[in-house]
Amino acid sequence: QVQLQESGPGLVKSSQTLSLTCTVSGGSISSSFYYWSWIRQPAGKGLEWIGRIYSSGTTNYNPSLKSRVTISADTSKNQFSLKLSSVTAADTAVYYCARDSPLRIVGYYYALDVWGQGTTVTVSS
Amino acid sequence: DIQMTQSPSSLPASIGDRITITCRASQNIGSYLNWYQLRPGTAPKLLIYAASSLQSGVPSRFSGSGSGTDFTLTISSLQPEDFATYYCQHSYSTPLTFGGGTKVEIK
Numbered sequence: 001q002v003q004l005q006e007s008g009p010g011l012v013k014s015s016q017t018l019s020l021t022c023t024v025s026g027g028s029i030s031s032s033f034y035y036w037s038w039i040r041q042p043a044g045k046g047l048e049w050i051g052r053i054y055s056s057g058t059t060n061y062n063p064s065l066k067s068r069v070t071i072s073a074d075t076s077k078n079q080f081s082l083k084l085s086s087v088t089a090a091d092t093a094v095y096y097c098a099r100d101s102p103l104r105i106v107g108y109y110y111a112l113d114v115w116g117q118g119t120t121v122t123v124s125s
Numbered sequence: 126d127i128q129m130t131q132s133p134s135s136l137p138a139s140i141g142d143r144i145t146i147t148c149r150a151s152q153n154i155g156s157y158l159n160w161y162q163l164r165p166g167t168a169p170k171l172l173i174y175a176a177s178s179l180q181s182g183v184p185s186r187f188s189g190s191g192s193g194t195d196f197t198l199t200i201s202s203l204q205p206e207d208f209a210t211y212y213c214q215h216s217y218s219t220p221l222t223f224g225g226g227t228k229v230e231i232k
Contacts, residue, residue, distance in 0.1 A: 047169075047223040062220040112171060
């Protein structure tokens with residue numbers, strides 16, 4: 001059973017870089033057809049997709065954050081990471097990592113089927 | 126970007142009620158629509174994928190329907206553990222986007 005766990009500082013200073021890691025157990029991030037995503041939820045607000053990395057290393061980012069986001073993977077540690085630069089208070093949120101799986105291969109129907117518990121990051125001035 | 130609009134944003138309900146949540150996409154997304162449940166302190170849970178397919182392990186009281194731009198999530202008989210917030214999400218293209226959420230509350 002695949003499990004994901006986010007880790008990283010809970011407090012980041014404004015203008016600095018937020019760095020989080022997602023450790024995957026029970027499965028390999030190198031497995032074909034899977035994407036590995038980051039999603040966030042500010043307090044009292046909805047979910048926002050940040051971006052994802054494919055098993056090959058290809059990345060997709062939300063255009064609203066693209067200039068500040070980098071998602072990378074370390075296959076030797078079975079981890080993938082998020083870096084968000086020049087953070088402000090608006091980046092305060094619960095950050096989730098998730099696996100994006102092809103639950104129906106014909107038609108490439110993907111869904112976020114495994115999620116981490118989430119980690120709260122607060123940006124302070 | 127494809128915009129996802131959910132309604133209602135809040136839904137007071139009682140145990141045993143049948144409830145329906147609606148999600149509308151800003152363009153035709155076929156059946157590329159998923160539903161999730163979020164409860165405080167727990168990892169988000171996938172309920173329905175491809176608009177109407179029940180994720181493994183999810184109780185059969187949950188069902189999804191729709192295609193194109195209009196979709197619904199139905200809970201046939203609300204249970205205590207179903208009081209939560211529900212989100213739709215399209216997987217048609219990137220960026221993936223979510224609806225604003227529907228909070229199912231105790232009436």
